Amino acid sequence: MTNNTSYQAINWNAIEDMIDKLTWEKLTEQFWLDTRIPLSNDLDDWRTLSAAEKDMFGKVFGGLTLLDTLQSEDAIERLRLTARTQHEEAVLNNIQFMESVHAKSYSSIFSTLNSKAEIEQIFNWTNNHEVIQYKALKINDIYKNGTDLQAKAASVLLESFLFYSGFFAPLYYLGNNKLANVAEIIKLIIRDESVHGTYIGYKFQLGFDQLPEAEQAELKNWVYEVLFDLYQNESKFTQMLYDEIGLTEKVKVFIRYNANKALQNLGFDPLFPDTADDVDPIVMNGISTGTSNHDFFSQVGNGYLLGAVEAMSDSDYTQWL
Template sequence: MVETYYKAINWNQIEDKVDKATWEKLTEQFWLDTRIPLSNDRDDWRQLSEVEHTLVGRVFGGLTLLDTLQSQDGMDQLRRDTRTQEEMAVFNNIQFMESVHAKSYSSIFSTLNTTEEIEEIFDWTNHNQYLQHKAEVINEIYQNGKPLEKKVASVFLETFLFYSGFYTPLYYLGNNKLTNVAEIIKLIIRDESVHGTYIGYKFQLGFNELSQSDQQKLQDWMYDLLYSLYDNEEKYTSLLYDDIGWTDDVNKFLRYNANKALMNLGQNPLFADGNAENVNPIVMNGISTGTNNHDFFSQVGNGYLLGKVAAMKDSDYNIGLDKK
């Protein structure tokens, strides 16, 4: 018999059932931005103030940068430390969808903004000190960190750092504005909740194999990193939201999602007030609102073929993982 040089993936012999469950969930909820009728939001857009136009452009510019980082560097690094071939396949899926997310913001820009405004948004994004700082911190870990540290960075990015940007469209959705833009954001959040949970689960497998002293060292590093990222995020949030008066509410939302990130990693929450009850109920209502049902034969919302986006709740962060 010839010695095996390259091993074929066999989905009929699953080493980790979570790999299969995650693959199925991600493929079932596949979507593309081209299916969302963003042009229907132009009337709402015209009624927003210049301060709001600037805010929306900048938060989506920031989100584009983070999704670009995740698609170009994050998943590439995480794929270098996989336990199973199926896990590699899941990361391939995640990497592609991160690219879809990044492209989706450009679809929003091309619908709502002029060419000159788009250039200004990307210039601001590519030179903003707080955005560039968090990208540098996360990417430094991706390029030079240990495998478990890279997973922590990824979960912090997807379950925490995105949410200073997500707040804006969710707030407008809760007020029945920019509903099609918000549908894209809800689809992205739905994806990110699975990504964060899955990568957090893979982190926990490795973390539980460490000695108690090594676990403590990693936990100390993890919480120090979160403190540092939160400090930068507060400054970024202040820059974005002071003019519109939402800064305090956004920070509460950030603390809620920072605790969610720690939950995904199997760790204790950091912020005592980081719970849903302290988040602006308009935003929580925006998260929990179902999809708009557009006509499948003309303009198609996020309900096309795959059913509705269910209300976002704690169980949305559970993809079948048996957490201890």
């Protein structure tokens, strides 16, 4: 970014990679904050849920908070070291901020739906349970000790795959006319993560294509091994969260489908046979619906009207580039 004689000002009129500019515009167009979503409107729905359902949601959002914290604190710091352009570094700065917004959004949900004692219990579980910690520590170890391309691949696996066991619940309950505002936040986060995963996957592919054939094969095998290991842990996580309410098998289909999406972002073939047709249509419909709430006082909707809030189809919710 600099040379020995001067510090280089970023020049957005001299773009080296047009994907950097397009991604910046996409991310700023869909900027949002959790404070604009009326979560308290979901309290009546929350009171109708069973103790098992409330416990599931607490653990779901605790796990999502952990992963977003990892992305905001460690992932982007690592990826920034390998930025090809100043514009790429600017995009990564935007991604880092929005990952922090995502993490904070879950605390907004907790403060609305849970007591102080319940919140402390959720975070204690999140910070200490071996299954949820396994995936966070494995990804972070790659950030700390992996190669540049391994770090990019790990970030894509997290963004495009590991989040989705948690995303399933609010989308499913939205389809059953419950917790609409909680689901609104999740849909906004999914919209962001779809861009993050695709963009970082694109940067991975640029580097991958420059490797000798033997190194490509070695890295590709490594990615599949890491993904399958994470999938086995994710299956345990899914059973732990969803067995009691009978949704485990539906969630497993969803996470396998998104594991394939992560591989697609990296330029690789799918590992699992699951397709969009196998995913519960209620959940796919939740993904494919644009944001719905609107603040009539400020005339700002949850999409913030910085650009039209497009509906996301199966083909573009992780593949918009």
